[in-house]
Amino acid sequence: MKSFKLPKNFLLGTATAALQIEGGDRNNSWFRWAEQGHIQDGSHCITACDHWNRMEEDMALMQALNCRTYRLGLEWSRIEPEAGKFNSAAIAHYRDEISRLLATGIRPLVTLHHFSNPLWLEDRGAWLNPKAGDWFERYVAYTAEQLGDLVSDWITINEPNVYLTFGYIAGIWPPGKQNRMIDYFKGARNMILAHIRAYRTLHAVRERMGRSDTQVGVAYHLRIFEPKRGRWREKRSAALHERLFQEIFIHGMGEGILLPPAGIGAPLGRGRYQDFFGINYYSRDMVSARLNPLTLFGSLSVKEGAAVNDLGWEIYPEGLFRLCKKYYRRYRIPIYITENGTCDARDAFRTRYIYDHLAQVNRAIETGIDIQRYYHWTLMDNFEWAEGLSARFGLIEVDFATQQRTIRSSGQFYGEICKEGGVTDEMLQRYFSG
Numbered sequence: 001m002k003s004f005k006l007p008k009n010f011l012l013g014t015a016t017a018a019l020q021i022e023g024g025d026r027n028n029s030w031f032r033w034a035e036q037g038h039i040q041d042g043s044h045c046i047t048a049c050d051h052w053n054r055m056e057e058d059m060a061l062m063q064a065l066n067c068r069t070y071r072l073g074l075e076w077s078r079i080e081p082e083a084g085k086f087n088s089a090a091i092a093h094y095r096d097e098i099s100r101l102l103a104t105g106i107r108p109l110v111t112l113h114h115f116s117n118p119l120w121l122e123d124r125g126a127w128l129n130p131k132a133g134d135w136f137e138r139y140v141a142y143t144a145e146q147l148g149d150l151v152s153d154w155i156t157i158n159e160p161n162v163y164l165t166f167g168y169i170a171g172i173w174p175p176g177k178q179n180r181m182i183d184y185f186k187g188a189r190n191m192i193l194a195h196i197r198a199y200r201t202l203h204a205v206r207e208r209m210g211r212s213d214t215q216v217g218v219a220y221h222l223r224i225f226e227p228k229r230g231r232w233r234e235k236r237s238a239a240l241h242e243r244l245f246q247e248i249f250i251h252g253m254g255e256g257i258l259l260p261p262a263g264i265g266a267p268l269g270r271g272r273y274q275d276f277f278g279i280n281y282y283s284r285d286m287v288s289a290r291l292n293p294l295t296l297f298g299s300l301s302v303k304e305g306a307a308v309n310d311l312g313w314e315i316y317p318e319g320l321f322r323l324c325k326k327y328y329r330r331y332r333i334p335i336y337i338t339e340n341g342t343c344d345a346r347d348a349f350r351t352r353y354i355y356d357h358l359a360q361v362n363r364a365i366e367t368g369i370d371i372q373r374y375y376h377w378t379l380m381d382n383f384e385w386a387e388g389l390s391a392r393f394g395l396i397e398v399d400f401a402t403q404q405r406t407i408r409s410s411g412q413f414y415g416e417i418c419k420e421g422g423v424t425d426e427m428l429q430r431y432f433s434g
């Protein structure tokens with residue numbers, strides 16, 4: 001293990017999502033899903049980290065970790081509780097939160113959609129409804145008007161591929177549909193086009209405000225798909241997974257090009273619809289040749305003997321380097337690591353995980369790849385969707401019974417990295433020897 005220093009302007013911080021931390025909102029698809037008893041450990045999202053009432057305390061913790069940026073989510077169902085009716089109190093709350101962040105020198109990156117839908121949208125077929133793009137644009141325009149003087153950096157949609165896979169193929173997220181490949185592609189098309197419209201709206205609204213520094217992107221969930229034994233049929237299967245799970249979204253949202261089966265042509269025009277390339281990176285999958293077009297992911301497994309986290313996901317740091325290299329070569333725009341982290345309740349391997357992944361980021365930067373930011377997933381333990389409150393991804397441990405927050409040892413380590421802008425020899429000695 002070697003010490004390293006990231007570039008001076010490199011920004012380090014943490015990422016969260018509104019539904020996973022805020023608590024208190026009953027007007028969204030995940031509240032209803034939890035009420036119906038679908039959360040695997042029997043927990044619920046209704047309180048989560050109670051961040052809605054504890055944002056000052058949580059901001060103080062971000063400061064304690066020396067974060068220079070913070071990726072936060074907005075809850076659409078709070079801002080637009082009924083179709084076309086906006087809630088000024090919710091916007092005032094977010095304005096307050098963002099103003100406080102700015103006052104403490106933490107740069108916000110704001111996510112507009114992160115898995116959770118207002119109930120009025122869910123009841124109209126969510127993202128399968130051909131009007132979803134109009135509704136999203138209306139919400140984005142309103143939010144940009146209200147917050148655009150404070151926020152320059154935006155993520156329109158988080159991990160559309162994961163949202164559609166779990167909601168329409170695996171059936172373990174709302175709306176709980178299984179093996180609906182056609183719906184997966186219908187949703188993909190609608191989300192792609194909605195992103196492009198949101199991209200244009202965010203730029204247009206801020207330009208009207210006289211702001212030219214707007215940065216808009218997508219947080220793509222990207223994985224490495226590796227042929228299990230290197231056979232050609234496995235390679236073909238891996239390429240197909242990559243295309244259906246990743247490439248259709250990247251080409252669509254980034255360039256306006258619809259790839260079959262999500263569509264054809266460029267209905268809104270070819271262009272560049274991202275100012276940075278956002279990567280959420282977690283793991284790799286080994287792909288066998290067995291292809292089941294209905295389930296799509298039936299042929300994936302974890303590499304034999306690989307180190308895994310609490311959820312059984314392989315820990316594969318080099319994958320982050322490989323993805324940065326591939327997409328920087330293709331697009332030549334700044335890369336933000338919009339999420340990277342691991343589930344480790346005992347905090348047994350998170351420190352090493354952070355070191356290994358940041359070392360890969362540093363390696364990529366040294367080879368000329370323009371990576372500008374890294375957001376650790378996540379600030380504190382929170383509501384991990386189908387897995388509930390028991391899956392622990394936080395730099396900070398949360399006792400959900402008392403809402404007590406305690407910085408983990410890995411959190412201290414990350415806080416020192418944020419302060420130093422890298423890892424020193426002394427830190428290596430202290431955290432890894434013995």
Ligand code: IFM
Pocket residue numbers: 017020159280339377384393
């Ligand atoms: O918690 C999620 C997050 O909402 C989206 N990306 C992956 C994380 C860990 O599963």
